[in-house]
Amino acid sequence: MRKATITDIAKELNLTPSTVSRALCGSSLVKQETKEAVEAKAKDMGYVRNVMASNLRKGVAQTVGIIVPRINRQFFSNVISGAESVLNDAGYNVLICQTQERYEKEVYAIDTLLWNQVAGIIISHSIETSDTSHLSKALNSNVRLIQFDRVFYNIPDVKVVNDNYHGAYTATKHLIDNGYTRIGTLAGYMTSAQYRERLEGYKRALLDAGMEVDERLIFKDTIIRETGYARAKEALDLGCDAMYSAGDFSALGAMQAAKEKGLKIPDDFGIVGTANENFTELMTPSMSSISLKPYQMGKAAAQAFLNDDGSNPDSMITIEMELMKRESSNRHKGSK
Amino acid sequence: MRKATITDIAKELNLTPSTVSRALCGSSLVKQETKEAVEAKAKDMGYVRNVMASNLRKGVAQTVGIIVPRINRQFFSNVISGAESVLNDAGYNVLICQTQERYEKEVYAIDTLLWNQVAGIIISHSIETSDTSHLSKALNSNVRLIQFDRVFYNIPDVKVVNDNYHGAYTATKHLIDNGYTRIGTLAGYMTSAQYRERLEGYKRALLDAGMEVDERLIFKDTIIRETGYARAKEALDLGCDAMYSAGDFSALGAMQAAKEKGLKIPDDFGIVGTANENFTELMTPSMSSISLKPYQMGKAAAQAFLNDDGSNPDSMITIEMELMKRESSNRHKGSK
DNA sequence: ATGGATATTTCAATCGTTTGAATAAGTAGA
DNA sequence: TCTACTTATTCAAACGATTGAAATATCCAT
Numbered sequence: 001m002r003k004a005t006i007t008d009i010a011k012e013l014n015l016t017p018s019t020v021s022r023a024l025c026g027s028s029l030v031k032q033e034t035k036e037a038v039e040a041k042a043k044d045m046g047y048v049r050n051v052m053a054s055n056l057r058k059g060v061a062q063t064v065g066i067i068v069p070r071i072n073r074q075f076f077s078n079v080i081s082g083a084e085s086v087l088n089d090a091g092y093n094v095l096i097c098q099t100q101e102r103y104e105k106e107v108y109a110i111d112t113l114l115w116n117q118v119a120g121i122i123i124s125h126s127i128e129t130s131d132t133s134h135l136s137k138a139l140n141s142n143v144r145l146i147q148f149d150r151v152f153y154n155i156p157d158v159k160v161v162n163d164n165y166h167g168a169y170t171a172t173k174h175l176i177d178n179g180y181t182r183i184g185t186l187a188g189y190m191t192s193a194q195y196r197e198r199l200e201g202y203k204r205a206l207l208d209a210g211m212e213v214d215e216r217l218i219f220k221d222t223i224i225r226e227t228g229y230a231r232a233k234e235a236l237d238l239g240c241d242a243m244y245s246a247g248d249f250s251a252l253g254a255m256q257a258a259k260e261k262g263l264k265i266p267d268d269f270g271i272v273g274t275a276n277e278n279f280t281e282l283m284t285p286s287m288s289s290i291s292l293k294p295y296q297m298g299k300a301a302a303q304a305f306l307n308d309d310g311s312n313p314d315s316m317i318t319i320e321m322e323l324m325k326r327e328s329s330n331r332h333k334g335s336k
Numbered sequence: 337m338r339k340a341t342i343t344d345i346a347k348e349l350n351l352t353p354s355t356v357s358r359a360l361c362g363s364s365l366v367k368q369e370t371k372e373a374v375e376a377k378a379k380d381m382g383y384v385r386n387v388m389a390s391n392l393r394k395g396v397a398q399t400v401g402i403i404v405p406r407i408n409r410q411f412f413s414n415v416i417s418g419a420e421s422v423l424n425d426a427g428y429n430v431l432i433c434q435t436q437e438r439y440e441k442e443v444y445a446i447d448t449l450l451w452n453q454v455a456g457i458i459i460s461h462s463i464e465t466s467d468t469s470h471l472s473k474a475l476n477s478n479v480r481l482i483q484f485d486r487v488f489y490n491i492p493d494v495k496v497v498n499d500n501y502h503g504a505y506t507a508t509k510h511l512i513d514n515g516y517t518r519i520g521t522l523a524g525y526m527t528s529a530q531y532r533e534r535l536e537g538y539k540r541a542l543l544d545a546g547m548e549v550d551e552r553l554i555f556k557d558t559i560i561r562e563t564g565y566a567r568a569k570e571a572l573d574l575g576c577d578a579m580y581s582a583g584d585f586s587a588l589g590a591m592q593a594a595k596e597k598g599l600k601i602p603d604d605f606g607i608v609g610t611a612n613e614n615f616t617e618l619m620t621p622s623m624s625s626i627s628l629k630p631y632q633m634g635k636a637a638a639q640a641f642l643n644d645d646g647s648n649p650d651s652m653i654t655i656e657m658e659l660m661k662r663e664s665s666n667r668h669k670g671s672k
Numbered sequence: 673a674t675g676g677a678t679a680t681t682t683c684a685a686t687c688g689t690t691t692g693a694a695t696a697a698g699t700a701g702a
Numbered sequence: 703t704c705t706a707c708t709t710a711t712t713c714a715a716a717c718g719a720t721t722g723a724a725a726t727a728t729c730c731a732t
Binding site for chain 2: 687688689690691
Binding site for chain 1: 339382384385386387388389391392397406407408409410413414416417420421424429430431432433434436447448450451452453473476477588614615618619620631
């Protein structure tokens, strides 16, 4: 059975498609009586409106595309969740693409979204991405572009980022306040701006406290558990008594290393991770971590899209990070 | 600047839109030379094809909708991820809706997807959903409907579900094999089919081993950590020495309860959870759990969509669950 | 009745692409 | 030279909804 169209409804009621169309979108140009008749008939015939036709005529789709490296990362799925809730309430649909961290797939995702005439694109880049010509393509097509988390600063659009600098600063200061004196860091990779910013925050906190920055305690090549474990061992041999880790998994490795050496956490060794992965609060001892706010970030990105009237082509929104103090760093039970 | 269309390209090259259209989709009816000219000009003019127009003409969109309660749940985001990878490779876009566990939003999501002329809908229901009339609407619109995880058996479509029964059976048997003799269960809520199936598997395993089923050790009201903790305490008082939990969080609570009583895990108390949440392998002692295979489930659902030619309106695919043996239940280090 | 304002509906073009049928041009065989 | 067949292109009608302008219908005051 063919799908009913407004023309079908019109025929049944001896009206024209124009009137039916207007009736269905509640135009005041249509008599109340007619509206009701149309609505009844539409329901009766199982009419579903065809958004494609409607959008084609109108020029844009009420759709926003979101591009992320991986959907099944706690962080990204929460961003999507936040964005989706805002966008849905505003009457937008959300088209999601994952790039699997591949540049090529990111380019393809942009193309796909443009083909679909999306009104906006909210994107966090794949790790491989360094060229930005695909973004220009989007900017030239008058879609609103919002970058989040992993952003390129040289693109004139709205950016939503974590306040990595202050987060790392706070974490490091927290360790200092707890009396640790040789504080190292598992800093992540310097190719990424967020890790560079965290490292800066870490350094600043040490300097502000009058402590010296020891380059030997800064490890710029670890983000996973295994290397975190290995680097932490090295650090411990250098007399390190606490670490700020730019990732939770490397922090986990560090905890293992400390335990293996027979050190007590937090008494002999303190640690704060980053991201507040959900395992951090479930382990024993529970791990302190700077919490990202992905849901909030998604909402902010969506809001930025909704507010973006093109007047402010190059703006930046920072989402604060929150230190979750837990057992792994709270040396003085009573202290704050 | 207006977007370039095939008509614009046609004019520039003194051709008709028909030829340009055919050239761009690689039709063999167009001379090689012309194709090249068209492609060059298209690139030159920054042409992006308009999928809406194309779909409108063709009748369906190359789009599949996925409806889940929450995107930011490990399980669902992995299902989406799996489905997305298969669908993308097959040239489909994925439109995602989350219902926030609300029935009303589920109905709206179905409507939205139908408006968008999706070719198929892959859905896991919200906890509130009990009425299925919105699904009939979809079935009547010749979209292919695939239910997964939380499914209604009375809908004639393809269903993809976890093999809860065998999973629970295996988990329980594993505990029995490790010499535990008073095995209880944190069974989840009996309103949900998956928990009922897990309970059945648990019971069968006991019976097959010649053990008796003690109703006092079956708790049908817990799924979260707090109640898991409370129920486990009761169970321990009744001499329970191991539990199969239908969820990881309640299992976590149970471990806490056992530790608090001074019991050693796994020597004095064994436990196996369900879902293989990522904290389970990171804690100490690591927790055994029956792993769901969400990524695989997503792939299976997508495959089912792609294969669905309507010939097999009511079929069921079960995804096996895998027991992850870890410290919390492996009493005999050497045993298998 | 009649002019005029207002309410309601119809007309007709349009959004950009696709596709069956028609046409034109070129090639081969008789 | 004529028919038969390829090959390449154009024509024209869709797909379903929207929207400005034009056309009617309705109502009111004179």
